[in-house]
Amino acid sequence: MCLEIENVTIIRGDQCTAKGISARFHPGKLYAILGPNGTGKSSLLKALFGEVPIASGRILQDGQPLMSRRLGHWRHSIGYMPQGTELDASLTVLEVVLLGQMDALHMHVSDEQMYKALRLMQRVGIADLAHRDIQSLSGGQRQLALFCQVLLRDPQVLLLDEPVSALDMHHQLSLLNQVYRETRDRNLITIAVLHDLSLAAQFADEVLLLGDGVIQASGIPKAVFDPEVIGRLYDVQVELLHDKAGAPVIRPVRPHYVDQGVLL
Numbered sequence: 001m002c003l004e005i006e007n008v009t010i011i012r013g014d015q016c017t018a019k020g021i022s023a024r025f026h027p028g029k030l031y032a033i034l035g036p037n038g039t040g041k042s043s044l045l046k047a048l049f050g051e052v053p054i055a056s057g058r059i060l061q062d063g064q065p066l067m068s069r070r071l072g073h074w075r076h077s078i079g080y081m082p083q084g085t086e087l088d089a090s091l092t093v094l095e096v097v098l099l100g101q102m103d104a105l106h107m108h109v110s111d112e113q114m115y116k117a118l119r120l121m122q123r124v125g126i127a128d129l130a131h132r133d134i135q136s137l138s139g140g141q142r143q144l145a146l147f148c149q150v151l152l153r154d155p156q157v158l159l160l161d162e163p164v165s166a167l168d169m170h171h172q173l174s175l176l177n178q179v180y181r182e183t184r185d186r187n188l189i190t191i192a193v194l195h196d197l198s199l200a201a202q203f204a205d206e207v208l209l210l211g212d213g214v215i216q217a218s219g220i221p222k223a224v225f226d227p228e229v230i231g232r233l234y235d236v237q238v239e240l241l242h243d244k245a246g247a248p249v250i251r252p253v254r255p256h257y258v259d260q261g262v263l264l
């Protein structure tokens, strides 16, 4: 399966968050969408999920436009994890994870479904939280539970909106590792919005740098991470370093303000 956005324009309120952008996404690859706050990363993910309409352009699956009927079918193949993790319902973590299989659940949860959910929770490191009320979890723990839920849907496409924003370093690495592995093993198209450029460089096959409603640069992280382009886009000075494996590391440089004539 190939997923394509062709000349897509998205308007939110009075803002044009995507101005005729085009990109192609292939199975088995992890794509990171990057860019400053408010540049339309979430809007693009929502458009791919059919939650936000596109003003013009097309979203194509294997060359066929996703029309509304097709979109209903399309959504079944998507694991979409939105930015917020707040839940109103008072459910246990296991119940929340099992909701990922809602289409297949009737009045009965089979041993196989239960086993699948618990095994996944074990892999993600939240098996011990299975019987806790989801409301009682920390933001990071909820993020891990929702990740298990979307993966349990057996999606072909994973859309993850800032999946590691509330996680500590250990859990950021283990979750992204998991995302990377599942993308390869299940041949998924994975598109994740991330804010940490260096983390994106370690995991993403390709990155898309959004800014001012257009794709400013895209490709493998090494090719895209030009400190001048990034510095201009984010309006900060950055330093480009490299880790031991040769992956680019973007380090923001602290600005020095002049205060009463003294350089701080």
Ligand SMILES: Nc1ncnc2c1ncn2[C@@H]1O[C@H](COP(=O)(O)OP(=O)(O)OP(=O)(O)O)[C@@H](O)[C@H]1O
Residues within 6 Å of the ligand: 012, 013, 014, 015, 017, 035, 036, 037, 038, 039, 040, 041, 042, 043, 044
């Ligand atoms: N429901 C809405 N109604 C009107 N405008 C909206 C709505 N949602 C988002 N916007 C606007 O659209 C623009 C893009 O928002 P979006 O959430 O896609 O950005 P983002 O790049 O994901 O931001 P962030 O990194 O802060 O999460 C913003 O200027 C935002 O104010």
